[in-house]
Amino acid sequence: xxxxxxxxxxxxxxxxxxxxxxxxxxxxxxxxxxxxxxxxxxxxxxxxxxxxxxxxxxxxxxxxxxxxxxxxxxxxxxxxxxxxxxxxxxxxxxxxxxxxxxxxxxxxxxxxxxxxxxxxxxxxxxxxxxxxxxxxxxxxxxxxxxxxxxxxxxxxxxxxxxxxxxxxxxxxxxxxxxxxxxxxxxxxxxxxxxxxxxxxxxxxxxxxxxxxxxxxxxxxxxxxxxxxxxxxxxxxxxxxxxxxxxxxxxxxxxxxxxxxxxxxxxxxxxxxxxxxxxxxxxxxxxxxxxxxxxxxxxxx
Numbered sequence: 001x002x003x004x005x006x007x008x009x010x011x012x013x014x015x016x017x018x019x020x021x022x023x024x025x026x027x028x029x030x031x032x033x034x035x036x037x038x039x040x041x042x043x044x045x046x047x048x049x050x051x052x053x054x055x056x057x058x059x060x061x062x063x064x065x066x067x068x069x070x071x072x073x074x075x076x077x078x079x080x081x082x083x084x085x086x087x088x089x090x091x092x093x094x095x096x097x098x099x100x101x102x103x104x105x106x107x108x109x110x111x112x113x114x115x116x117x118x119x120x121x122x123x124x125x126x127x128x129x130x131x132x133x134x135x136x137x138x139x140x141x142x143x144x145x146x147x148x149x150x151x152x153x154x155x156x157x158x159x160x161x162x163x164x165x166x167x168x169x170x171x172x173x174x175x176x177x178x179x180x181x182x183x184x185x186x187x188x189x190x191x192x193x194x195x196x197x198x199x200x201x202x203x204x205x206x207x208x209x210x211x212x213x214x215x216x217x218x219x220x221x222x223x224x225x226x227x228x229x230x231x232x233x234x235x236x237x238x239x240x241x242x243x244x245x246x247x248x249x250x251x252x253x254x255x256x257x258x259x260x261x262x263x264x265x266x267x268x269x270x271x272x273x274x275x276x277x278x279x280x281x282x283x284x285x286x287x288x289x290x291x292x293x294x295x296x297x298x299x300x
Contacts, residue, residue: 003063008054010038010063014070023076023212033079034070040083041066076212089138093164099157100131100222105285106198109254110138112278112287113196116250117143120193126151126244128180128197128237131222133161133173135196140165140173148173151183154219180233181240192244198254199237203230231259238266247294254287263288 004013014034018024039049041062058066069082080086080095080102087093089107113135117123125148127136136150150173152158158175165173176183202224207215214223225233234253241251251272255263260277267275272290279286 004067005057005063006054007038007052007056007058010058010066011035014038014066017070017074021074021076023074025211025213033073036079037069037073037082038066041069046087076216078213078217081217086134088134089142091134091138091141091164091168093132093134093137094160094167095132096160097217098219099154099160100198100218102132102134103198103254103285105280106135106254107138108278108280108285109135109196109198109252109287110142112289113139113194113250113252114142116194116252116289116291117146122146123193124188124191125149126181126184126188126192126195128195129199129222129233130161130175131157131198132164133157133175135198136173136175137161137164137168137170139196140170141168144172146172149184149188150175151178151180153177153179153183154221180236181244184244189244190246192246192249194250194252195237195241195245196252196254197237199233200225201230201234201255201259203228206230231262234259234263235266238263238270238272242271242292245292247292249292250289251292252287252289254285257286260286260288264290 004010011034015031018030018033035049036046039046042058072082073079078101081097085092086095086102088102089110123146125139125146127150130136130150130152133150136148140148150161155177158177161175200223204224204226207224224230237253264275264277267290271293273293275290277286277288
């Protein structure tokens with residue numbers, strides 16, 4: 001095949017190469033990703049890339065840059081690392097290697113968190129295992145009256161979250177280093193309206209089964225808690241939540257579909273009601289949500 005020159009030819013090659021990749025999750029939209037990579041190579045927006053004429057021929061250097069992006073993506077490098085950013089819930093977030101890659105699927109957590117915050121004045125929100133804070137930043141941006149706390153054990157992610165908050169002029173989010181709830185000031189006990197979290201849950205012996213885009217590029221501590229079932233941190237997130245939430249407060253945790261039922265049982269055992277498993281149209285991940293009983297158990 002001759003060298004691809006036009007936009008249509010470049011996209012066709014990109015889509016085909018990405019479709020043949022075994023280093024990525026299988027549920028990606030290959031043509032969509034190819035068009036995004038072309039936008040980055042051309043240094044234009046995704047919206048502008050949608051309007052490019054099929055017969056347009058970008059300069060040779062731009063075509064080479066695009067094809068290198070496609071090769072890197074096909075080898076498993078996360079697209080946000082290649083592009084240097086991700087658009088998440090209307091926010092343009094800088095991304096860099098060494099931190100957990102924000103997941104578009106986490107927008108489901110944000111949407112339902114905002115739903116549960118309706119009618120609550122000046123709510124207090126906590127995001128556990130926040131990484132670079134995409135969920136915390138999105139909630140803080142949508143609810144400027146909220147006090148949002150973002151907790152993680154890793155300094156690099158928190159530093160990136162603070163930088164994005166400064167760039168976006170989001171001032172109502174506080175990033176704190178610590179082991180889950182231990183990062184929070186004690187004065188928040190019993191005052192929190194809502195807790196979110198994308199807590200590590202991959203069993204230790206399943207790490208090697210993950211595609212290269214995850215196992216080769218995500219910090220391992222963001223994927224697993226080094227236990228056989230991967231649920232030690234998930235159990236903590238659920239069991240310790242009643243001490244921090246106010247009665248009627250909500251807990252929303254993102255996870256894979258296969259553990260949703262098991263985690264739902266954890267919620268009920270910890271004193272949560274209205275427990276529900278929520279999924280998006282693509283079923284890339286689910287969110288388990290539950291509301292703390294308004295008359296919580298005396299034993300905490």
